[in-house]
Amino acid sequence: MTLEARLAALAAAGQTITYGKLARDLGLRMEELTNALERLMEEDAAAGRPFRAAVLRQRLSPEGLPAPGFFLKAAILGRPAQDPLAFTRAERHALLPFPNIPG
Template sequence: MNELEARLAQLAALQQTITYGQLARDLAIPGPGAIARLTQALETLMEIDALAAHPLRAALCAGRLAQGLPAPGFFIKAAHLGYILGDNPEEFVLHHRQALWAAAKS
């Protein structure tokens, strides 16, 4: 998890996002189940972030076919954690990304 957290902190500092596939490659997560293992780690991180009332670091991930947004599982998990997604998922993600980028600057 530490490598994942460090990579996401680096992305926040650079104000960048990353696809799940690229993140799995960056972290050298092996095998055909790499994305599933990465997703589980990201969901655990979402739980930690929610408990600490921090922006969701998993918002920095983008699904390859999701037009720059995280995969649907991100939104399902966020709703399960009690977040109000509203009618505009882009705004929800942008809010978290901007908070992460701002926190990385300080």
């Protein structure tokens, strides 16, 4: 399964995954995963899409937030997160297949 397909499946299911688990599942080194996620964020920003990388979470984050690099990259791409928790929730919600239909 490709990175893009795995992120799409997680988003569709409303699930998250740790960076380490995703790297292991895809057979990637952490540096390779990080570089690929940053490229996807650039593609998403250019296309006006929510960040697919938002489905990742730090292993020890009590709120299930992505790593600090996610927020740094988002800011570089013109989408700074004043409130990281609200930003992450909004990105994840926007990734759902039908986010405007009440659950």
